[in-house]
Amino acid sequence: MGMHYLIGHGERLSEPIVLPHGGNKLKDIYTYEESRERLQPELHAVIANLPRNPEIAPDDVHVLQFVLHPKYLAKSYHPSGLIKMANLSLIGSKPIRITTSDASGRDARLSRTLLVAGHRQSLERFDSLLQNPVLDRDEYSGIGDIVKIERISNYTLADKYHPAPPNDDWYELVLHQLDEGLAPDNIRGFLAFAKKLGVEVEDEMNFQSNGLLYLPVHGPEGSVKRLAEYTSVRALRPMPRLKLEPIGTGVRAVRRSVELPKPPDAPTSIDVAVLDGGLPSDNPIAPWVNYIKANPDADDDWRVLGHGLGVCSALLFGNIGSGQQPLHTRITAVRVLDSETMYDDSIGMYKTLNNIENVLESYSFQYVNLSLGPDLPIEDDDVSVWTSVLDGLLSSRDMLLSVAVGNNGELDAGSGNNRIEPPGDAVNALCVGACDSENGYWTRAPYSAVGPGRSPGIVKPDLVAFGGIKDNEFMVLGPGTSPAAIPVMGTSFAAPNALRQAIRIREICGPEITPLLAKTLLIHAAERRENDDQREVGWGRVPSDATEIVTTSDGRALIVYKGRIKPGKIIRATIPVPPHLSQGKIEIAATFSFICKVDPQSPDSYTRSALEVIFRPDANRIDKGRRTPNSVPFFSVSAKGTSDLYSTESERRSDQGKWETVLHAEKRCKASTLVRPVLDIHYNAREEGGGSHTSDELEYALAITISAPKIKNLHRLILEEYPQLVSLEPVINVDGGTI
Known part of the structure; x- marks a missing residue:
């Protein structure tokens, strides 16, 4: 059986088109x-x-x-x-x-x-x-x-008011920054009212996002609630605490000596970072790691150094002992938790986010892991400051951020306390839950937080990866200069375990793989089963071998596209099915993803962009009176995994489904029904649920797998028929030492 690498430059098969448009006027419900x-x-x-x-x-x-x-x-x-x-x-x-x-x-x-x-x-x-x-x-x-x-x-x-566990009279208050022409005294009046009530406002420690001002405030509950009656206050809740799962599983004494591979002589030039608790001075990974302290004036918080080391270990080596290849890339460990943020500090959540924002604005990292966040499940009618800030940063950066969705999956489902935690709802990030096995049979790890996300962003987690469970723990390096593995479990380790596969794809195929395309390929290749519940596992489990993601066997071909599209425009992307294939069934699987600006003040219309995709399987089938080949449904939003708020498929399809930043579907059809098939891609833009005047192009990535089991030479036929396409052969040796 042959092994074929993915085919690149699918965008060369794309061209802008103009389609006739129009719509029926909705009959009003009331006079x-x-x-x-x-x-x-x-x-x-x-x-x-x-x-x-x-x-x-x-x-x-x-x-x-x-x-x-x-x-x-x-x-x-x-x-x-x-x-x-x-x-x-x-x-x-x-x-x-x-x-x-x-x-x-x-x-x-x-x-x-x-x-x-x-x-x-x-x-x-x-x-x-x-x-x-x-x-x-x-x-x-x-x-x-x-x-x-x-x-x-x-x-x-x-x-x-959003109820939450109390936190020493600290609250998070969200204020609308009203237009100066409308309310010039808005901010000044708010601060004066707070002062009169005796409420302390940490206005120097604020975050701003699209007209929202997030502020820590401190004072008696009655006074703070009185402050929230201020006309432009959007939301108030007790300040969430920062959450970081402790390292280890209660069996700290179990240390198994391991032999680490030789560090790469010529590491790849990929910029990778882990934002976490830093590294202990005695650690075995110094040859693989650059070290940065977000706040060099602060001391270490010794309680989180092991967590930082464990997450770095998971990214570099995966589950130690499982035979995975190490990265060929040096990584940067960034200490964002320290003695100043102390994760049990009442406003540690704000101090840590400030460190994270400063680092991501100061460095051009391409692949970043974040395994910490606020200890609070997401809410449908409000967006966390962590999600707002990070989605905003990611919307203008060529960066893949993997996020751990939380270990609260065994909490009460009825109250929603088992739902993913911020920023695990970020639509521009790769949000990762944990599964319980790397082998054939697997399911969600019981502790892994469940979806759905908000709509848009309904499919969360995006993916699951092995994160360990009791009696089948995830093995990471522990402190000490002599390398020894210790057992841990948590989404903290599943997230870097997933990200390492994205980095491995980039290592194997070279710079043609952008961070957005790497995310698309992870979702496209995820192992999914018919009965999987998207609320638990998202799009599926990440393959544990990156080679499986970028290769196909005989009778299959994987083509990738990287495109840009202007608002309101349509691009026609050819699906490169060789002509004259009349044998048997053909399956087409396609995954789109894109990064977009967001409106945190409007969580129900959070994403500003949509790709509406129309499948036209046969260029010769055109209904009488029409100028465009007939379309058939391809992408639709599954009703599995909706929350109580977004409960029916018809509601979500009516408007919300098309505003998702990830689309995936698979379709089987007779080979004889495919004649120059295409996907018409329409970029629809909005702001706060209404019209948009943006002229910004949208960057998207598309992966298409064509499966025709009876056509063993399918890969070669496609390259011969479409000479503008290129097989992306590996740029590094995919074989190597394992640990």
Whole structure:
């Protein structure tokens, strides 16, 4: 049986096209008069409830909630005309499940709450317009959008407060940074109100992300909750503590001497980093590691040095004793936990994130592992500061960040306490859970946090990799200059174990493999079974041998594409199926992924980009009256793994599914039905769920596997038929020493 390497430069088979477009206008659910009669009393009551205290609402600016009817979730139905006409500003949104007036007997459905800010006088003017039954709606263009609004309400403390375990009177407060023209006294007024209440605001230790200001605050619960009544406060919760699982499994005495391979004479020039607790001075991996301290003025925190060493060991060598090849790359260990961040510090979470942000902004790392984060499961209606900051950084960097999703998988499922922890919900990262075996039979390790993620970002974890379980632990190097392995377990080790395969792909195939393409290939090659629950294992288990990821056997071929596309444009990518294949069935598996900007103030429309992909299998099949070959479904979002919030497939497909940053599907068809098949790729951009004016190109990666078992020379046929493609032969010897 032959072994064939992946085929590169698939993008040479792509070209921009123009397709006719148009759409049916949605029939409104309510008439204007029905909406006016229902909403005007609500708006009137909301205005009556607005605080008149200028300490709470400086500039007399207030925040309201406009809840959309579920039929109007799509970007094209966004009520921007109404918001503009009423002289309001959209500052964010949240997902919600509601029953509606037109279907009061039905179950609650997914919708979204728009948070809008405006002056009292603007709201009063809007109210007076709605009171007029004979209003000239042409003169007040946009007011007709009220048919899209299901209800209007105040934004109260009950909407803002997120319960969590207490933390010594420390809280995390999220503030909307309102536009200067709307509320020039917003920040100044907030700080003055906090001072009056005796609440300490650590305003120097803040993080900003797309109009949100994340702040640590300290004070008695009553005073802090009073502060949260401030009009532009978005959210409040007890400050989450930083979480780092202890090294070892309670069997510390078990140390097995091992012989490490010789460090590479000529390491590859790939920039790899582990952000963790640093390294003990007596460690056996110095020849493989550069060492940086994010805060060189701080001392070590001795409790986390072993964790840092274990994670570096997992990245360099995998599970010691399992026969995996070491990396041919030196790595950089970055100490982001130290005596200043002390992971039991009440605001250690903020101090550590500051170290991480500084490091990632200062160095051009390509592959990075992060096995720590806040001790709090993700929430559907709010985005953690860790996720906001890291997704924002990743959106403009050529970097693959692997993240451990958390070891809380055995906690209560009903409350969601077993869900993945930030930043394991980051859509621009590779978020990794743990499985219990490297062998044929495997399942999720019981401790590994479960999905789903938010929508978009519903499939989380992205992948699982071996992380050890009791009696089958993961072996890493322990402290001491003489190399000895100790048993551990946790997603902390699964994440670098997955990342090492991405780095190995890059080592084998060279710089043609970008970090984004490496992520795409890991997901594409993941071992998945029909009955796997995506909430537990995401797209599947990472192969433990990178060679398996970049090679195919006879009768199969793997083609990779790296492309860029402008907003609103369409690219037609040819699937290189050789002509005249009439034998048997052909299976096509395809995986797209991309990196995009995010809107943390609008978790329900978090991603600003979508790739809508249309499969056209036969260039000759064109329906009468049409100019484009017929399409058939290819990518669809599975309903397996949805949360209670995103519970039905139809809801998610209606708008949310297409905004995922990873798409994967497999399709079987008769060879005779494939004639010059293509994928039409349309880049759709949005901001805060509405239209976008961006001109930024979107970078995407695509991997396609064509399987035709009866065509043994498929790989050669493709290269002969499409000479612009290139087989990416290995640039290093894939054989080597193991430990």
